[in-house]
Amino acid sequence: MSTGTRPKVAIIGSGNIGTDLMIKVLRVSDQVEIAAMAGIDAASEGLARARRLKVATTHHGVDGLVQMDEFADVEVVFDATSAGAHKHHDAVLRPLGRTVIDLTPAAVGPYVVPPVNGDAHLQAPNVNMVTCGGQATIPIVAAVSSVTPVHYGEIVASIASRSAGPGTRANIDEFTETTASAIEAVGGAAHGKAVIILNPAEPPLIMRDTVHCLVPDCDDTAVADSVHTMVGRVQEYVPGYRLKQKVQFSRVDSDDPLLSRLPAGTDRTRAVKVSVFLEVEGAAHYLPSYAGNLDIMTSAALRTAERMATNRSVEGTAR
Template sequence: MNDKVKVAIIGPGNIGTDLMIKVMRNGRHLEMGAMVGVDPQSDGLARAQRLGVATTAEGLDGLLKLDVFKDIDIVFDATSASAHRRHDEVLQAHGVQVIDLTPAAIGPYVIPAINLEAENAANMNMVTCGGQATIPIVAAVSSVAKVHYAEIVAAISSRSAGPGTRANIDEFTETTRHAIEKLGGATRGKAIIVLNPAEPPLIMRDTVFVLCEAADMHAIEESIVKMVDRVQAYVPGYRLKQKVQFEPVPPETPLNIPGLGPRHGLKVSVFLEVEGAAHYLPSYAGNLDIMTSAALACGDMMARRRLAAGVARGHKETV
């Protein structure tokens, strides 16, 4: 017999709808309770209704009015960084666990391959899609050698970027940069996102450039490959596009890092692609898949903790 807790998703856009499908198909300790939006005509709300999930088009206030809210243990917020601040304040007052898929970064950054089990906060921030894809690589290099600088470029199909993603470009770059330093271990980080308008849509591609202290190249490559395997455990479409590339940077010709000055060592270049599971948008939308897969892993862990502690508000047992 498996205990499950009810969850709600705020934001029935691309990310929220993909996450709903993942919860219903793959959630080990999660059960859909409600889908929340503000547009009565949204495809996500219509799909949730067809699947028998309670819905409201009155936003967070509508969720509080639903009968099922008393049983909701976890709320995933897939709206915007600005909206999330109010959502978190209200939900915390009701003792609800919040998992933040916006770049608001109120709670600690969480990337399953790095620190899933280490964090236990009332608000867990899933960084960004680009961060989920690239920061594990920075962390893999940091486990072998000190990283002076890490720069990531996340290129996603324009068709996979909904209004929430487009409204949060500035927050994306800042949150990802901070997480590169906090979780990746880089002294200084930089993040760039590219919305590619190509037709047919292109699969998500990510590039990671790292300048680290001189170290054993084989050890770095081995660490990166092991990290890719860890991410693949919950995002099967995540993979290296080609072998890791290395370029020594000698002391006599150092690279000038803004804010740090001249640095030498070893330049490491890693090229990734993320193929989506096509639960909602087609497989080119790997940015959806890696974000929602990470959120699902976080939600399952938090549900397991709440059940073990006996604090779940309205879980039920299913055979």
């Protein structure tokens, strides 16, 4: 294990997400240090870039990673591959005592959304970063549910088609299932639904997210204030995260099918739909600024690793 001043991390996956994460660790983190990157394509641009940046590499995947000399000092491994591959990676790494931060929708470990439950699973051997749509929208659902019960939360994540790589496209079903589950488990909604749209527009548009929450009634000002506070918390690590307009409140008509989402006995004449419209512009560390969907994932994963590092440092001092 690492004996240096900063815990060492490694990345599995040399695609867009893994490469952006590597550059973030190198450029902006003063709490963790990258030791190695693993991929499965010897000719990948990500591995070539890592070598140019003096990061140790292997093209033999997780099995090659654990054989590297640099792996001895690694404490945290980011998995930026696919949901299917993650199960194998976790099976290899868990017995070796490494913490795994999962950027795939595999959901092997508990969900983590930094501004909502970022301190809840600091000791878990495996944590899941949900999805890009989840990282962008679950904080808003949580902000609303902190003020009033959310009986139904629905999110629509629209991302540039050009920013959706093979991993994203292969995991569309897992994206919707994992995001919907986390809307409930982390966001606090009784029922959740997620939709993703790959927008083919040229030039590519930045990530846009819509959040709808059905609530029995609410204090509009208190909900709006809670949403604004949460946006500020996300902006601490994703500066390009912002509201597109004011939080919208609309009373639900008596014949609206949405009312079927309310539990029996709820006063349906007072039901309210809260709508929040967001956009996420990426920091362009490696990916274009329109790829806010990938930027928010890598930023959330790095934030989580840094909190784990801080927690371990505090615990070490206490001993």
